Amino acid sequence: MGSNYYAYPTPTAKYTKAPTGYKPFYLSHYGRHGSRFHQPADHYHALYNTLVKADSAGKLTDLGKSLLKRAKHLDEYAAPRAGDLTQLGVAQHQGIAKRMVKNFPELFKNNAYIEAYASTSTRCVVSMAAFLEELRDQKPKLNIHQESGKYLMSFISPLDFGKIIGESNTPAWQKENEKLYSHVNPARMMNAIFNDSTYVQKNIDAGDLLSKIYEIGNSLQGSPEIEFSFDDLWTEEDLAARWHAQNAWWYSVLGNNPFAKKQGLDNARPLLKNVLDEADKVIAADTAKADKTSMAAKKTTATLRFGHDTVIFPFVVLLQLENGTQNTGIETNDMENLHKVWRDYEISPMAANVQFIFYKSSKKEYPILVKVMLNEIEQKLPVTCGEASAKKCPAAPYYRWEDVREFYKKTLP
Template sequence: MRKLFFLMALAMLSSVVKAQLQIEPPPQIQPPKEEFKKNLRLSGGEFLAYPIPRQRKQTPAPEGKRLFYVSHYGHFGSHHHEEEMDYDYALNCLTEADDQGMLTTLGKDVLDRIRRMKAEAYLRWGELTEVGLSQQRVIISRMFERFRPVFGDGAHVEAHSTIDGQTVLAMGVALQQLLLLNQKLDIHQDASLHEMYYMSQQDSGLQAERLSAQKRQAFDAFCKKRRRWQRMVGALFNDKDYLEQRVDGEKLNRHLFRLASNLQSSELRKEMTFYDLYTDNEIYENWQKENVLQYLTNGFSQYDGGDQPYSQRNLLRRIIQQTDSCIKMSHPGSTLRFGHEMVIMPLVCLLGLDGYDQQVGDLDQLEKRGWVDYRVLPMGANIQFAFYRKNASDKDVLFKILLNENEATLPLNTDIAPYYHWDDFRDYYLQRINAYDENLAE
């Protein structure tokens, strides 16, 4: 009952302070199915290699306001699949069939492609690829050019990463690039268990509900209406009885599509593809299922209380605290944080960026309501806060927020869009996450 009252209170609070959200895709952005016809890589969802930002020109700051601080959280970038089993499920399934003479010529060819992907990633599970390293250099270089005043001679750069090797490496590459751009920066970097409580918060309660029985049931019902994978899987085997009795076709399809999606982060992308296995409609349906799964596991879905985004409340609180501290300084510089994809999507939802805090009851309507995972969570996804004021004594601090380097909206009223008043942001979000923590304590 307390949880119900808590959610009702949040809804009432939100209705008071929210500006009207644009939940439909902007006019210049086409529906996913149409976008895939121009760029199949987009169908990779969270495996999309970081794209060129859509917004080429930033909105100037209000008159008299000057940039003084930048705060950032970014995903470490394109990488190999995290576990050997990500390659081995499809590999073992097709190898067993091949040993028994059950693969078609196409099936044998697909098996060879999988072997090549695994060989490239062997003992590098989850590690950055060359594509990922390049992403860090390019993203930080654009940040340097866009926010040059905070990266001047002697400017302080405070950088943090999680303790995982790939994030430490991503941080190192980005900072190395910054030093190439300006050798006179004052850089401090850290990767410590001490910071993990907010850099990669582990909430056992929310984690247990991340893919609950209710969510799994809803996901399975969604998938049952999308079974075009049968043609593609059937083309790999020469014996229908073997396929029906020995192969979990839906699971094999999902693993193959994940390989197809992540190939764009591999050097093998120059030599082969998996997209030739699929029709346009098959690609679209595979993406739809992964997109829905992102919503169920990271968004404000209606199942199990719909509070998964609060898994990143410690990070949001830390961002607010560090910003308040930096506002008191004359020349605070920048705070850079390097972490994981499992943080980005729920943080975007918790912030309500571009309407991603909405609840969608009918999963068939999800993308029509503007929930499109690859616009939020490509490899290398990042969130950047840029802060402005007239001088160190100016109390009306303004900021804007960039999602993947595109100016984004927040569920707050503002008279200077895309800029917002920091006091409005701090008060609203602290009240929101404090209410959640207080509810847990009761």
């Protein structure tokens, strides 16, 4: 129930063997930064100051005093680091890089050429650095181009998220949001923290305080060096109700929500175009080299991009990925049961990533194939094969690139 603060889980799924004769030759990736400290710093300050004021008035219970001690530590340790990558965040990207080399060794042989691009956000740059450090540790001869700059934001993270939030907050969505929050009752937690309900009514915005406790508490799983949590403040029922509302909020802002304007999806269209265009360039260069018509251009075997949840959410929605009961592109007006088909922590935990792996056959007449993984788990695509030939129409999770490219190009302006 940690929502987008869920610390990246180490994948255990086994991979489907590629069709006979096929080997990977290119990988295209977009990854969210790893676990970070909660932001903004003002949230830590507000929690601490609220509890200090209540304590000075003698209004805290024993649990409230315990929370005050924790809030004081966070105000001193975490607030100055608000938004920064944690050491667990570093380790998450190192782990993903290590598994990438293990799973697709053909792409990282000798001095293979790797391109890496990061958002101008420091936590994204450090995530990229951790990832590339592990690649170099595994394969010291790799030729790596790495870059971070404002011009890259045109596809890594192009839009103003604050504006997206405002545009998604339609009257229709507000009604649905109110229904979800009707199940979120801060009274029980406030009574556990404070010993005077009249004081709470006059001095505390209970809903706001509960939300700060929820978000800060969720972030703590990304900092294992902090040896406490906020778990004792919650019942499972209260936490579930708050997560259901949070999950639906992400869906309203960056999902295929019929109650909102869906403008959040525009935040990922440039990325989708970049993925399609770069893949075509690599394939064209690979074909030229195979035909020995051009030997000058470097052959890129992996394109790595490091950005944010505000892009990876709408990116996987545009891709309409399916795995088990999850359907990232689903459009539903049933917010009460949204969690059964769309779950934020499975889409964008910390260090979330999408990988397109491209395969070619030893037989030139066979088509290029691609499979897509979300968080290193194979996904089903809403793509149908353009031909009936058994040799040219593989089984999921492998798809013909020409079918995938044409399907997703239709979703672009």
